[in-house]
Amino acid sequence: MADTVSPAGTDRSADTDTRPGSRPGGTAALGTSSVARIGYGAMGLERHHDNPDAAVAVVRRAVELGVDHIDTAQFYGNGFVNDVLRRALKPDEGVVIVSKVGAVPDPGGQPPLRPAQHPAELRAAVEDNLRALDTDTIGVVNLRRLDVGPGVTATGDQLVDLDDQLAEMVALRDEGKIGGIGLSAVDTDTLRRALPAGIVCVQNAYSLIQREYEDMLELCADEGIGWAPFFPLGSGFPGFPKVVDEPAVRAAASARGVTPAQVGLAWLLAHAPNILLIPGTASIAHLEENVAVGDIALDGDTKAALDAVGAATVSTGDRSPRWPDEAR
Numbered sequence: 001m002a003d004t005v006s007p008a009g010t011d012r013s014a015d016t017d018t019r020p021g022s023r024p025g026g027t028a029a030l031g032t033s034s035v036a037r038i039g040y041g042a043m044g045l046e047r048h049h050d051n052p053d054a055a056v057a058v059v060r061r062a063v064e065l066g067v068d069h070i071d072t073a074q075f076y077g078n079g080f081v082n083d084v085l086r087r088a089l090k091p092d093e094g095v096v097i098v099s100k101v102g103a104v105p106d107p108g109g110q111p112p113l114r115p116a117q118h119p120a121e122l123r124a125a126v127e128d129n130l131r132a133l134d135t136d137t138i139g140v141v142n143l144r145r146l147d148v149g150p151g152v153t154a155t156g157d158q159l160v161d162l163d164d165q166l167a168e169m170v171a172l173r174d175e176g177k178i179g180g181i182g183l184s185a186v187d188t189d190t191l192r193r194a195l196p197a198g199i200v201c202v203q204n205a206y207s208l209i210q211r212e213y214e215d216m217l218e219l220c221a222d223e224g225i226g227w228a229p230f231f232p233l234g235s236g237f238p239g240f241p242k243v244v245d246e247p248a249v250r251a252a253a254s255a256r257g258v259t260p261a262q263v264g265l266a267w268l269l270a271h272a273p274n275i276l277l278i279p280g281t282a283s284i285a286h287l288e289e290n291v292a293v294g295d296i297a298l299d300g301d302t303k304a305a306l307d308a309v310g311a312a313t314v315s316t317g318d319r320s321p322r323w324p325d326e327a328r
């Protein structure tokens with residue numbers, strides 16, 4: 001069960017619990033909760049669409065292994081993933097669910113989403129999540145903006161003012177429908193403007209090979225905000241560079257007798273104490289590998305070699321990876 005602690009940023013002790021075997025990856029603050037730093041991204045469960053029991057088994061294994069932070073969205077599998085989570089999770093297990101609003105399904109699209117950024121659409125999406133998860137409150141809901149890619153972009157009347165969106169998110173929090181407000185796919189200006197609303201986590205595409213948001217990660221650390229990058233392994237989508245293909249990652253993995261994916265995730269854990277992992281997998285074997293990363297320590301030379309891999313992306317100004325056919 002997730003412990004209740006002070007709001008993000010005031011409980012520094014949460015960042016220091018790295019005892020091997022205690023919680024996967026140690027713990028860090030996520031809003032008013034202290035969660036294991038190794039969580040789980042549920043998007044890939046869509047792959048089990050024809051076998052929901054297999055998807056439930058992956059989630060149950062995650063919880064058995066100590067994962068208590070799961071990332072989802074009502075639009076993952078058009079409701080399939082949230083149905084799986086409702087079936088798999090017991091209300092008293094203390095798993096913090098983080099969902100996201102700002103888009104709705106667009107079957108056949110690439111990606112299969114369209115923007116739904118208006119305050120009324122954000123509220124409707126929260127209500128959809130509550131119904132699907134059969135709960136009165138969702139731990140954290142990310143406002144999935146469209147400031148930066150990859151993925152859907154906003155045009156026309158879907159360019160909605162941030163303050164109007166935050167007012168709705170704050171109202172939903174005041175009503176108890178969401179526990180905390182996060183942001184996703186944002187730039188630094190948006191994050192700074194949103195800080196007074198009380199932001200508990202930020203989710204942008206970021207990994208060992210894709211480090212354009214280093215400045216935002218540092219701002220989050222300073223403000224006690226969790227940084228829960230999506231695509232921590234480079235994603236499962238074809239056309240995006242993969243962490244596991246990086247020669248320095250492969251060399252470090254073979255030197256240690258671990259897998260390249262484990263090296264990529266271990267680097268994230270070592271890089272900053274406010275990083276929360278949400279690697280996505282539909283495979284129990286991969287899930288077990290990912291949770292075991294909490295026991296992998298990188299020595300200084302290896303860390304330096306891995307730091308060098310994405311160093312050139314830190315300040316390129318090209319703020320995010322893109323879908324292969326996405327215009328620049």
Ligand SMILES: NC(=O)c1ccc[n+]([C@@H]2O[C@H](COP(=O)([O-])OP(=O)(O)OC[C@H]3O[C@@H](n4cnc5c(N)ncnc54)[C@H](OP(=O)(O)O)[C@@H]3O)[C@@H](O)[C@H]2O)c1
Nearest residue numbers: 041042043230231232233234235236261279280281282286
């Ligand atoms: N806020 C947003 O806009 C946004 C966007 C995208 C995703 N997300 C969230 O972020 C989470 C993580 O991103 P992601 O799932 O897209 O990408 P990811 O975690 O970078 O990569 C997932 C891919 O890595 C593979 N994988 C996972 N563990 C592995 C291991 N130990 N060894 C080898 N391969 C492994 C998976 O395949 P297998 O299934 O075969 O293991 C899958 O193909 C998602 O699940 C979702 O919850 C948020």
